[in-house]
Amino acid sequence: MTDATASGVPAGKHTSGSLLEQNPRTKRRNAAEARFKMYGMAAVGIGLVFLVLLLVAIVRNGVPAYTQTFLSLPIELKAEALDKNGNRDLDDIRKVSTFGYNPLLDEALLRVVADNGIESDYSGADLRKMISSSAAAQVRDYVLTHPADIGETVEFRVLASSRVDGYLKGRVVREDLERDKNLDAAHLDIIDVLRDEGVVSRTFNWAFIFGADASESRPEQAGIGVSMLGSLFMMIVVLLLSLPIGVAASIYLEEFAPKNRWTDLIEVNISNLAAVPSIVFGILGLAVFIQFMHLPQSAPLVGGLVLTLMTLPTIIISTRASLKSVPPSIRDAALGVGASKMQSVFHHVLPLAMPGILTGTIIGLAQALGETAPLLLIGMVGYIASNYPDGVASGFLDPNSAMPAQIYEWAKRADPAYYERAWGGIIILLLFLMTMNIIAVILRRRFERRW
Amino acid sequence: MSFMKLTASALAVAAVSATAATARDNLQIAGSSTVLPYASIVAEAFGENFEFPTPVVESGGSSAGLKRFCEGVGENTIDIANASRAIKSSEVETCAANGVTDIIQVRIGYDGIVFASQLDGPAFTAFEPADLYNALAPKVVVDGELVDNPYTMWSEFNADLPEAEILAFIPGTKHGTREVFEEKVLAAGCEATGALEAMVASGMSEDDAEDACISVRTDGKSVDIDGDYTETLASIESNPNAIGVFGLAFYENNTDKLKVATMSGVEPKTETIASGEYPVSRPLYFYIKKAHIGVIPGLKEYASFFVSDEIAGPSGPLSNYGLVADPELADTQAMIETEETM
Known part of the structure; x- marks a missing residue:
């Protein structure tokens, strides 16, 4: 603003302008303010646009994963195929592998097609392209648990193959199948009729939320349930380790430690640690926990330990901030009536700081829950989340994946049906993160005291 | 103190793990x-x-x-x-x-390794190893002389190929697929175009010439993909003129987006790979x-x-x-x- 001085107006004359009339300088200042408001609004607007775009993309791509196409098939469990000796001995029945069940499926499919008046030259094996290869295992499991039903005809709801499912969801169209050897357009004509007859139907897919991962050839069967358990066990480890260690460290540093060069150094390094990229913790975890301490590969315990390292600084920093915000008068009063230092901290300061500590912990946990990079290095990506843990110890120690790692793995796979499941998994992950953040906000709103 | 209990249980978890890790x-x-x-x-x-x-x-x-x-x-x-x-x-x-x-x-x-491009892109339907060598090598033979690769369009060295900018997404060096690509495509093309001969004639030792044969140009026309085939697919989808290197299984799962090119006149299929007719397999x-x-x-x-x-x-x-x-x-x-x- 050079003109105020350059105009050479004496200081006294400056007040001569009317308050109702803006002089050029005021106008310029107001314009600058208006401009700045515009920039701010534009910045918020851009952020909102991206958020909306992201949410729309996630919901649009991910929602189809929550429904799945099924076929109702009455399957005759032929005794001569499943129990050759006819003695219903489980060991004998078990000897028939899933491949031995395919002829039964073929027959059932041929019958369904014929019963619905469809003319088709397809053999049973051709028709089997319409259903998931999980069907044989589904029937076999049923037979092993219900050996008495051998010889009967039982109605099964089997999964449709991923291409058929994609057709009902509009992802696959007839032209796409021209050069596809997994399904032909003629199959879709059959599916059209069966859908009108109610044999093929699309319903909500609980198996996606609670199921295990499936191999590359069966995207229709894959679920995120087991890796959700993996994430849960990791979070238990993170909570059990990082909360006590983090709180103990911050109480000591904040309330007891002398202020000297050493504690300064530690403080700086805790802040530095909070800024270390998470992949670094991954490679550290690989070297220390797996190669040196020989903890099991791919185990949620190791994942939890690595994420603990990552979460600790966050918890320490937020805990120290909330300890600092407790006014010194509380401590002085406690000490004044004869409490020891420890009594004053644990009876008065810590309870008052608790909401802040918990908020920090939950936010740290939410961060750890969404972390993928360190898990790549400790072997939690691949075809891992295939077995439900059978107990608490197995939950910590048996190989498992985690939600974000599972999503990454699905996004890599060749079958386009997995892409939809990756987005579907993101919805669940986001719901978890939102819930945790909302809990943190509620805790802060309801319990935090201000002085 | 509840904190003490928490710490104790956490330590117990760690201790259990050390023993249970053996089973x-x-x-x-x-x-x-x-x-x-x-x-x-x-x-x-x-x-x-x-x-x-x-x-x-x-x-x-x-x-x-x-x-x-x-x-x-x-x-x-x-x-x-x-x-x-x-x-x-x-x-x-x-x-x-x-x-x-x-x-x-x-x-x-x-496993067959195939060359595929966008379904609606230029007609990349037939390749010879020599075509890929001419497109991607740093040094090629032009009129009997070994020169720095001057080509920017596929049609410049083979009139049967479409008039499109050269752009190829090939597997990065950490992939096993890269080795096969070098051996079965680049080295074969090097020999077929006479570049190997020209290099040896120019005084290079045979080993050096073979190494030179499998290098790729670095002017951005050949792009290494270090990620998975999904990354190559994404790059192909955003570049209509590009060709990419895929595994046969990946291509067969994505036939709605990709079209495959023949190599030396043979279409990549499980049958042609099993019989050895299709050359790029491992x-x-x-x-x-x-x-x-x-x-x-x-x-x-x-x-x-x-x-x-x-x-x-x-x-x-x-x-x-x-x-x-x-x-x-x-x-x-x-x-x-x-x-x-x-």
Whole structure:
């Protein structure tokens, strides 16, 4: 603003302008303010646009994963195929592998097609392209648990193959199948009729939320349930380790430690640690926990330990901030009536700081829950989340994946049906993160005291 | 103090882990991401048909898998390494130094490597190794002279190819696929165009010339993809003129977006790869630690199940997914039966 001085107006004359009339300088200042408001609004607007775009993309791509196409098939469990000796001995029945069940499926499919008046030259094996290869295992499991039903005809709801499912969801169209050897357009004509007859139907897919991962050839069967358990066990480890260690460290540093060069150094390094990229913790975890301490590969315990390292600084920093915000008068009063230092901290300061500590912990946990990079290095990506843990110890120690790692793995796979499941998994992950953040906000709103 | 209890329980968890880490009842497999789909299909079927838990299959690449395989013997090391190439002698030595001496090599079949482009893009329908060499090599032969690659369009060196900018997405050097691409395409093209001869004539030693043959131009027309085929697919989708290198199985799952080119006039299909007509293919392997057979439950059963006719045979699920069945599968089955080591 050079003109105020350059105009050479004496200081006294400056007040001569009317308050109702803006002089050029005021106008310029107001314009600058208006401009700045515009920039701010534009910045918020851009952020909102991206958020909306992201949410729309996630919901649009991910929602189809929550429904799945099924076929109702009455399957005759032929005794001569499943129990050759006819003695219903489980060991004998078990000897028939899933491949031995395919002829039964073929027959059932041929019958369904014929019963619905469809003319088709397809053999049973051709028709089997319409259903998931999980069907044989589904029937076999049923037979092993219900050996008495051998010889009967039982109605099964089997999964449709991923291409058929994609057709009902509009992802696959007839032209796409021209050069596809997994399904032909003629199959879709059959599916059209069966859908009108109610044999093929699309319903909500609980198996996606609670199921295990499936191999590359069966995207229709894959679920995120087991890796959700993996994430849960990791979070238990993170909570059990990082909360006590983090709180103990911050109480000591904040309330007891002398202020000297050493504690300064530690403080700086805790802040530095909070800024270390998470992949670094991954490679550290690989070297220390797996190669040196020989903890099991791919185990949620190791994942939890690595994420603990990552979460600790966050918890320490937020805990120290909330300890600092407790006014010194509380401590002085406690000490004044004869409490020891420890009594004053644990009876008065810590309870008052608790909401802040918990908020920090939950936010740290939410961060750890969404972390993928360190898990790549400790072997939690691949075809891992295939077995439900059978107990608490197995939950910590048996190989498992985690939600974000599972999503990454699905996004890599060749079958386009997995892409939809990756987005579907993101919805669940986001719901978890939102819930945790909302809990943190509620805790802060309801319990935090201000002085 | 509740904090004390929490700390104590946390320590207890850590202590339990140290003892329980020695009891393992599931197979652990790691290695090539090319073999991962096949291994996951087998692992799933294995879990369904046997009383053993479903094996765990990690990805990470052939080299990383073999490195972990060679770390030693014991329940803390993996039982099987998947590889899209044969084990190197240096790796066998590392293995031996760490006590992994008896290794069973299992060839599961062949994988075709295909060249594909956008479905609606220029008509890249037929390639010769020489075309790819001319497009991607740093030095090519023009009028009998070895010069820096002057080509920017495919049609400049082969009028049958479309008039489109050269842009190729090829696997990065950490991929086993890259080796096959270099050997079966670039080296073959180098010879076919006479570049190898010209290099030797210019005074290079034969080894240097062979190394020079498999290098690629660095002016941005050839792009290394270090990620998976999904990354190559994404790059192809945003570049209509580009061609990309894929595995046959990946291409067959994405025929709605990609079209494939023939190589030396042969269309890549499981049949043409099995017969050896399609030139760009490679064997896929897995390696078993013999010392773990009988210690880790289900190891031998998994291996025999993998190479059984029902699974790895020409009409099995692996073949349906894109693996080219090994004509000598019976020998492999016998080898596993007798636990014959390398």
